Amino acid sequence: MNIKKLAEKLQLSITTVSRGLGGYSDVSEATRKKIIKFAKKYNYSPNPNASNLASRKTNTLGFVIPLYGLNSNTLNQASFFEFISGMSNKINSENIQFIMKFANTIDEEKKAYDNLIKVEKVNKVILHNLKKNDPRIKFLQKNKINFVGWGRTQGRINYPWVDLDNETSTNLIMQYLYDRNHRNIAFINVDDKYNFAYQRKQGYLKFLKKNKIKFKKENYISVSYEDPDQVALVIEKKILNNSKITAIICSTEYSAAGAIKACNKANKKIGIDISLITFDGNIVNFITSPSLTAITHDRKILGSKAIEILTSETKIKNNSHYLAKPEIIERGSVLTLKK
Amino acid sequence: MNIKKLAEKLQLSITTVSRGLGGYSDVSEATRKKIIKFAKKYNYSPNPNASNLASRKTNTLGFVIPLYGLNSNTLNQASFFEFISGMSNKINSENIQFIMKFANTIDEEKKAYDNLIKVEKVNKVILHNLKKNDPRIKFLQKNKINFVGWGRTQGRINYPWVDLDNETSTNLIMQYLYDRNHRNIAFINVDDKYNFAYQRKQGYLKFLKKNKIKFKKENYISVSYEDPDQVALVIEKKILNNSKITAIICSTEYSAAGAIKACNKANKKIGIDISLITFDGNIVNFITSPSLTAITHDRKILGSKAIEILTSETKIKNNSHYLAKPEIIERGSVLTLKK
């Protein structure tokens, strides 16, 4: 079924059918309804190729996933799926076309963006893993393509974005531990060149400051993703050997795994001898007994908000943004200390 | 840049440029080279919308990801990314367009396939999580759309597929354990309605038979994905309480996590008091000390083979297939018993 046949069935011109479906005001409500009815009946939907071609524009969302950075920066697998899941509802209901590309290298990533803009002519983009002064931003702004950042950079931001509220997260955790009388809290983070790690560090530091707790260098460590065993070793040496530390915050599931290993090795029972709280941790959170208390964010909403911003009727404001609120899931790995 | 302008630059007709780029034999080698040179120079690539429209066909691969089944059937997140990663090289080099859809429900999944075929007019599909007598197969065969299964069903198969060699995997593991003098080996599987689980069970059973070891009902348990804590409990009760069992095979990362928890609770040291070997387990494999010995498959190749089958010049044979070979990564959670 194509528009021509549908127009014949309806005894209307092709133009009217097209405009009716497009919701233009120059077709009466009555005929519009009839057109929609027939379109449904004959299961018609416009050929996107013809449509894009004729209108000289697309309604396509482009999205490049940097495979090379998976699990070694802001993108982890679980968060990807949640984000996508949140997006997909909106995408389906808004009838947006959706092109996703996967890049195994930085070079491929560059090519992928080029292709999206120049060949596929997408009009919306989700930008992941933004860097400071990211060239993609200028590129997109120059080409007047709507985009929203998944994650954001530091400092002044002149583009719309969605992100986890990382600073609040660590603040929340610190408060949670503080309320349970922990005063020497170790924070195992990753390199703060990653924004999420930087933000989490800020939350940690600000809480200390607010409560007039001195920052102890030895309580904060930054580990790499690369060698998990190394992580366990570092934790064992620097954290577990420090008898003052009563609680550990892990910034990633990997470091939580490392912490668990270190604790096992040092024969410290999590939730009894030492408290542990981790970000996310879908898999590791139930290995300990009692299971790990964790902090999570609703990343589904992040995905749907991103689409919302991109499709908002009004011209996208450069300060639209959304912060996913954190939530602590209590499971029992945090001990309440005596005063 | 479009084909018309490029033709002007080349002082050739649009037809010749199009056919030259398409590699047709009715344009001389000399002009073809010149065309390609100019196309590169002016950074021209055909508008896919116009191209699809004019040729009445596409070169598009469709792929529906069932989000609802994530981590609760054959699809887990890590395998998805590996598969995709393997695909993407081929996709880029073969200049295939690629549409991926995500379905949160079975209903959405159905709609997604419909959309791919009828609206997007894809000519290639990757089918995931195949069921016996899967209606999608008939649907695609009827519409003469090339497809390849990621995973396969049991029994006679009349379509091309790629899959893990699950039967060999368990066979390999069993041999590995047997060589180290384990005779009472527990296998923690998931419901064998999932084909991969069924195949793994077959490998386990066949090994027993071949080596004339009696199958002991109490050594085989099937656990669900839903409640990880429950898994740990079952393992503790049924496996760890059975003093004859010297080694455990875990079919999924989740059950390995459950096993670790159970061992911790029962105070059994993995790699010392009991041996453990798991499928995959990117995250859990380094929690224990020594780290978990695991069996993995190269899922990247699975992805690239899938594309290879779909793009093979010759008409796709219904018996093309590829089995990813397993490999044991020794880490130290398996003990060699004394004879």
Add this chain to the structure above:
DNA sequence: ATTGTTTTCCAAAACGTTTTGGAAATTAAA
């Protein structure tokens, strides 16, 4: 030199839409 083949090229039609610029029909205003 003529004819037949093969190679190399091209004009025009087609793909299925959207958009433009107006025409016809209806309603409102005078």
Add this chain to the structure above:
DNA sequence: TTTAATTTCCAAAACGTTTTGGAAAACAAT
């Protein structure tokens, strides 16, 4: 009732390709 304004519709052009059905040019055979 006539004119003006508004509403509702439509024919034709355009989008950037591919494909069809030859035509022209080059080469080969006689």
